[in-house]
Amino acid sequence: MRSYPETPPGWTELRRRRIGPFTTHVTYRRGDGGTAEWRSRAHRKHASLLSRGGHSGWWAPRHASWWIAVLFISGSACFVVGPFPGFVQLVGAGADAVVLFNASTYDALRSGLSTPQENRLIRAPDVSGAPAS
Numbered sequence: 001m002r003s004y005p006e007t008p009p010g011w012t013e014l015r016r017r018r019i020g021p022f023t024t025h026v027t028y029r030r031g032d033g034g035t036a037e038w039r040s041r042a043h044r045k046h047a048s049l050l051s052r053g054g055h056s057g058w059w060a061p062r063h064a065s066w067w068i069a070v071l072f073i074s075g076s077a078c079f080v081v082g083p084f085p086g087f088v089q090l091v092g093a094g095a096d097a098v099v100l101f102n103a104s105t106y107d108a109l110r111s112g113l114s115t116p117q118e119n120r121l122i123r124a125p126d127v128s129g130a131p132a133s
Helices: 040-047 064-081 087-091 093-100 103-109 115-123
Strands: 012-019 022-029 035-039
Touching: 022 040, 035 040, 064 093, 087 093
Parallel strands: none
Antiparallel strands: 012 022, 022 035
């Protein structure tokens, strides 16, 4: 059984570090006598579609990692804005529930519900996390 990564032709493996069955670092002697190192983390980062670079600026909407960051920042902003006093009066309960993006929180804030209605809407979500109907 060959181990990953395979030694390139004309090179000699000098040292291999592992964590359990996983190779994390390999040092090779190249054919010209120099050394080369392979690191699993750098290899994964270079091979990842999320981390492929070529763009060093902050504006990179063609990269999935950029969109992940934008969505994370947007979600974080909702947590900052949602609990501000007066926000619900400014935008209304429906819009506030969307910014809190949690239907159970919205249901918990509703008034005029009987105890069985509260238990059904707030405390007994179905398997998808949505309130039971």
